[in-house]
Amino acid sequence: MQTLSFRNGDQIPTLGLGTWKTDNQTIKPVIRQALKIGYRHIDCAAVYGNENGIGEALAEALTEKEVQRDELWITSKLWNNAHKANDVAPALKKSLQDLQLDYLDLYLIHWPVAVKPEVGFPQSDDDYLSLEQLPITETWQAMEACVDAGLIKHIGVSNFSVPKLQGLVKHSRIKPEVNQVELHPLLQQPEMKKYCDSEDIKLIAYAPLGSGDRPAFFLEENSPVPLELPLIKEIAIAHSATPAQVLLAWGMQRGTIVIPKSIKAERMKENLAASELKLSTEALEQIQSLDQHCRLLNGKIWKGPYNYEYLWDEKE
Template sequence: MSDAIQVPGVKVSSKSMPAVGLGLWKITQDSAAQAVYEAIKVGYRHLDSAADYGNEQQVGEGIARAIAEGLCSREELWITTKLWNTYHRAEHVEAACRRSMDDLGLDYIDLYLVHFPIALRYVDFNDRYPAEWIFDHSAEDPAMELDQVPLSETWGAMEQLVESGLVRQIGVCNYSAVLLHDLMSYARIKPAMLQIESHPYLTQEALLRTARSYNMAVTAFSPLGSLSYVELNMAGANDTVLTDPSVLAAAQRNGVTAAQVVLRWGIQRGTAVIPKTSNPQRLIENLTLTEFTLNDEEMDAISALNQNHRFNDPAQFCEAAFNTFHSIYD
């Protein structure tokens, strides 16, 4: 416990969430348990999961091992997971939450998020889990099938999770400012978190200001930009921010890596960050962000790299991968 790296916190309602977490998207089932165990061992206390990632059972194994060996207690961990698109109807929300809890081996979730503002036709757990995006893979033209579920219905069921004690905090992912305004007009239990793609090529300053005007914390996924998307053919090798001269200059002045500079930029602008890695050295590097500070000139230069370049855009990947055009951003 004493050797664990200490990380700053981000205020989420009345709680403090570690500002650096381990993103679990695209960590394979074979490596997830060990990756989580090693992350907790070096000091991670914030894990960002989702039913759709398909590795929650293995993540739970890593958590259980770490707790059993005394590396941490359950109360010291912050576990985020997410409601998948196929479970938006009110009658399916609690069952989806409980399935994640069972797979993770937890009796409560710290933060439960609506993964996308996209409602898809229900797929039973026994038919396919994770349900993924396509409704029927055996169809002649497999595609997404949308379900007509108001976001307000889904949110009402999310609120019931808090009231029943299954979940401590609730929030949303991939919402626009307009959807946040709408949500705040009917939410009895206000969203505590907005999770969005954000990095120097997609700073989303107006959306961050909107969230903060509602006292919502913000978590940036894909905080290093294109790295998560090259292998999915959703980004090119030249799309990386890590070779930009302003990032490299800041890295040289501070004696750190380019990735550490970009993650530090995210923390200094007030967001939590959830980089993904299973590399032991990268685990430590991504967590070690408090030993240096970017100056105002460095912060401004990195923010100026904004291109409004979104890598994770349903308008692009849904049509390319799932035969369905579905845009949620203007």
């Protein structure tokens, strides 16, 4: 299993399993299967509503000594309604309880979007708190305190733009070590990659296969499909690999961490085997030409102050 090193020497597997869009019942056997296949990195989030099922699978695997806790890399994420300083530790503890763990390897602020504590998923503009009302630095200090308390090994963010990351780096005691963002050949984010490399911030690529099963509210007409791109299919044939493996190998070869989601054993095996695939320099160059800065999960679900420009710090 390939890994990348954190500043303290901890190793994160460069390929993990995504768990979004899978309910508690479905996810439990999927996680058991994934661990048997060889996955050691699981990407979770409170808002996926399935940390209970994941926790049951982890507890069984650990009890049966199929894996050791220190061989696993478990990430979870703080939801938007728990950004207030006093809400961070309770939200983390709930994830730990559900996952049946006493620490997380990585905890991320899921979105730079704050909603009122009583709101689960915002329904109106009134449900939001702007970043001026509830600065990310307040949330971050509470995340740092959870590291101090031994509840988390590493902290980071998700869906942060470069300017938002820069602001956080400037005002943090513990620097963010990860930004988890959408990355695939149609959205390569070279400026983000350059900035993160310069600050030793790791990029975790979500939707590395294009998130074909994303919910309807994320779907826009005529969205391109990374797995269906003719060039990706050609490169797959030339390397005796599958299109999914090409997308994942590309992500890993450029130094990012990929977290494809599948609930099917055969695909989980296929995706994990992408770690062994080495794309040619020519293929990497060809893939670079596919970039369209096309966000498939463009954050337009957020309203209130969080329009596209405020969220991503870029024009649409």
